[in-house]
Amino acid sequence: MAIFRQYIAPLIAVLIFTLALVAVSARIFLPSDMAAPAPIENVSMGNSEQLTDLITDN
Template sequence: MSIIRSYVIPFLILIVFLVAMVAVSARIWLPSDMMAPAPIDGEDLAMAGNFLLASFSV
């Protein structure tokens, strides 16, 4: 049990941190048009509004 606590868990934490860092920094290599947030059209906005109304009408 002490091997898991001493070696395995810190290694897993390090791997999760490195994967998250690579995912966040991957935006550097994206084309400039893909770096912007996704556009929201009227249909998506209406669907989000309906969802919010339904969730608060309880």
């Protein structure tokens, strides 16, 4: 158990940190239009009757 606590657990923590750092840093290399957040102005909730039907169909 000491081997896991001394070697394996810290290695897993460092690997997760490194993966997160690479994922966040990858935005630097994206084209400028892909690095921006997705637009939300054209999002539609749909027809309210369809939503009511989906909720009450249980």
